[in-house]
Amino acid sequence: MVFIQPGYRPFFFTRKRRPFSLANYIPDEKVSQVRNRADIVDIISEVVRLKKTGKNYLGLCPFHTEKTPSFTVSPDKQIFHCFGCGEGGDVFSFLMKYGNGAFPDAVRQVARRYGIDLPARALTPEQKKRLSQREEMAKVNQRAMAFYSHSLKNKTIGVKALSYLRDRGITDETIEAFDIGFAPDGWRHLGDHLKKAGVAAGIVQSAGLIVQNKRQNGYYDRFRNRIIFPIFDLGDRVVGFGGRVIGADEPKYLNSPETAIYNKRRILYGLNRTRPACRRSGVIHIVEGYFDLITLYQHGIENTAATLGTALTEDHLRLIKAYAERAVLVFDADQAGMKAALRGSGLFLKAGIDARVLVLPDGQDPDSFVRESGAPAFEAAVKKAPGIVEFIIDAAIHRYGKSVEGKVRVISELEPMFATIDDPVARSLYIRLLSERIEVDERAIREKMTRASVPVDRRDRREPFAEPGLKGDRGVSRAFKLEKLIVAMLLQYPEMIPDVEKSGIIDRFSDLELQALGRSVIENRHGSGVDISDLMEKSDKPELKKTIAALAIGRDDGWSRKGCLQLIEQYQKISDPDRRQIIAKIKAAEAAGDHETVARLLQLQQARGQRQKT
Known part of the structure; x- marks a missing residue:
């Protein structure tokens, strides 16, 4: 049985008695059933764009910024590992890290996906209250969406709203696709409808659908006389609404x-x-408003998402990174649109995401541009859109001008941006572009930018087996490197387990963590193989799971029996204390010119080597 206690960190694979908690109880057999049914590639590809490379899949790590994919997923072993930041584990580890959740939540999430029933968990009163509130909110939002949809289709109530949508070119198919509705003009239409259905006013207010009046003796509808756009999360759950007023009332949009x-x-x-x-195109267009997205979608430009007027965030970028390789920021030509483009540009550049910036002509937004000029014109404009760096350079020049003072301010403002560009070729090309734009000597700009540059994040340059969680300064230890290779060999080429067990080299390991891991691999073998996920499940120590993932995935170099035997022999030599003493005596005899002793010691070493091979 598995009982997960937050913060619990046992040493290696030992099983300690933990406090019983029904809320965290999931039987071992159910955990195994869920793990065996899960496809880690299928689950991770929902949030990371993966490409098959050999036996494994590669993608950009969702846990740190990188431009070259180092995030590796193994479908055979059902594990992941990032060679850049060191994160690794099984499907549950990934969901816990990505969603910042607990183990039972990750198990239940996978179980729901694959239709596996788990025992109902006992919740505390507070947990029950929170869960119930979230579930009730989702239900009341669903009811509200149905009410708004019915109101739009009502030939009396919705005629004006439907006419407005028709005037904007929105078809019935698009209305159905996005569940567009209408909030009638009046103070209590939705509130009264939900009250008749027996929905408590408190939960409707918590969902943001009604507002308490100033006298605090009643409620009124938040959305009135507005086209309604339901907002869905990635699980297709209605989480909120946006409303566009019909007429001249303010605000024009209300969320x-x-x-x-x-x-x-x-x-x-x-x-x-x-x-x-x-995902299909590898490109995502980022727009600001509901109609921008809907119109693009209706005209065949389906690879689009909208920020709903809020500034782009790191959470948004994580979503973008999961579904596309490139982003195109599409903004209005007004000042607010330009500011939004600049804010978004810096964020994309910092995150290392390839992006372009399309600023539309004056007076145009994506909705009006596509309706007036068509999808081909929009796609042509996208192809001409400058990259983020070029856009920022031009924006700085536009802001400060090309006077002497202006040029100095342009360079100073761009220094931090250039410092984040770790590709030396790209940085050199952008410096040349800036030099040409402001007509300043390229060498002078390069010298100033070089002084301002910051050390490049070396996380992507780590050695394949430089895992976190292995303590001590072992980078200089040849024995430690060989010990890691031996454990990696056991995990990747389990056919060598009998040979390693026979040699007894695990007992000679200087690193106790690797020694314990090596013993566990040997003890947990099944036939001729090793169940990596099962090995991880037996440890509640995240750092050890990362180490297992790193050593198990490897670099697809392949193993041969001959090479493995050489590795064992190599470790036997450097871990043999008698041999080290003989070598030290040989060096001392050579320094003293005692050739007779050197010859005798060499014969002794050769004889010992022959005995080790037999």
Whole structure:
């Protein structure tokens, strides 16, 4: 049985008695059933764009910024490992790290995906209250969406709203695809509808659908006389709404407040529907508004998502990175649009995501541009859109001008940006571009930028087996490197387990953690193989799971029996204390010119080597 206690960190694979908690109880056989049913590639590919490379899959790590993929997923071993930052583990480890959740939550998430029933968990009163509130919010949002949809289709109530949508070119198919609705003009239409259905006013208010009046003796509808756009999360759950007023009232657009299930910093509107197109094309267009996305989608440009007027966040970038290799930021030509483009540009550059910036002509937004000029014109404009760095350079020149003072300010403002570009070729090309744009000597700019540059993050340059969690200064130890290779050999080429067991070299390991891991691999073999996921499950120590993943995935170099035997022999030689003493005596005899002693010691060493081989 598995009982997960937050913060519990046993040493290696020992099983200690933990406090019993029904809330965290999942039988071992159920955990194994879920793990065996899960496909780690299928689950991780939902949030990381993976490409098959040999036996494994590669992608950009979701846990640190990188430009060259080092995040590796092994479908055979059902594990992942990033050679850049060292993160690794099984499918549960990934979900816990990515979602910042606990082990039982990860198991239940996978179980739900594959239709596996798990025992109902006992919850504390507070847990029950929170869970119930979230579930009720989702249900009331679903009811509200149905009400808005019905109102739009009502030939009396929705005629004006439907006419407005028709005038903007929105088809019935698009209305259905995005579940567009209408909030009637009036103070209590939705509130009264939900009250008649027996929904408590408190949960409706918590969902942001009604607002308490100033006298605090009643409620009124938040959305009135507005076209309604339901906002979905990636699980197709209605988490909030946006409303566009019909007429001249303000504000033009009104969104749901943040709730227990809606956080605008983590939601990109439409991505629940458009992510297959983003994944297919490898490109995602980022726009600001509902109609921008809907119109592009209707005109065949389906690989689009909208920020809903909020500034781009790191959570947004994680979503973008999961479904596309390149982003195109599409903004209005007004000042607000330019500022949004600049904010977003810096964030993309910092995250190392390939992106372009398309600023549309004056008076145009994506919606109006596509309706007036068509999809081909939009796609042509996208192809001409400058990259992020070029856009930022031109924006700085536009802001400060080309006077002497202006040029100095341009260079000073761009220094931090250039410092983040770790590709020396790209940095050199952009410096040349800046030199040409402001007509300043390239060498002078290069010298100033070089002084301002910061050390490149070396996380992507780590050695394949430089795992976190292995303590001590072992980088200079040849024995430690060979011990890691031996454990990696056991995990990747388990046919050598009998030979390693017979040689007894695990007992000679100087590193106790690797020694314990090596013994566990030998003890947990099944036939001729090793169940990596099962090995990880027996440890509650995250750092050890990362080490197992790193050593198990390797670099696809392949193993041969001859090479493995040579590795064992090599370790036997350097770990043999008698041999080290003989070598020391040989060196001393050579220094003293005692050739007779040297010859005798060499014969002794050769004889010992022959005995070790037999």
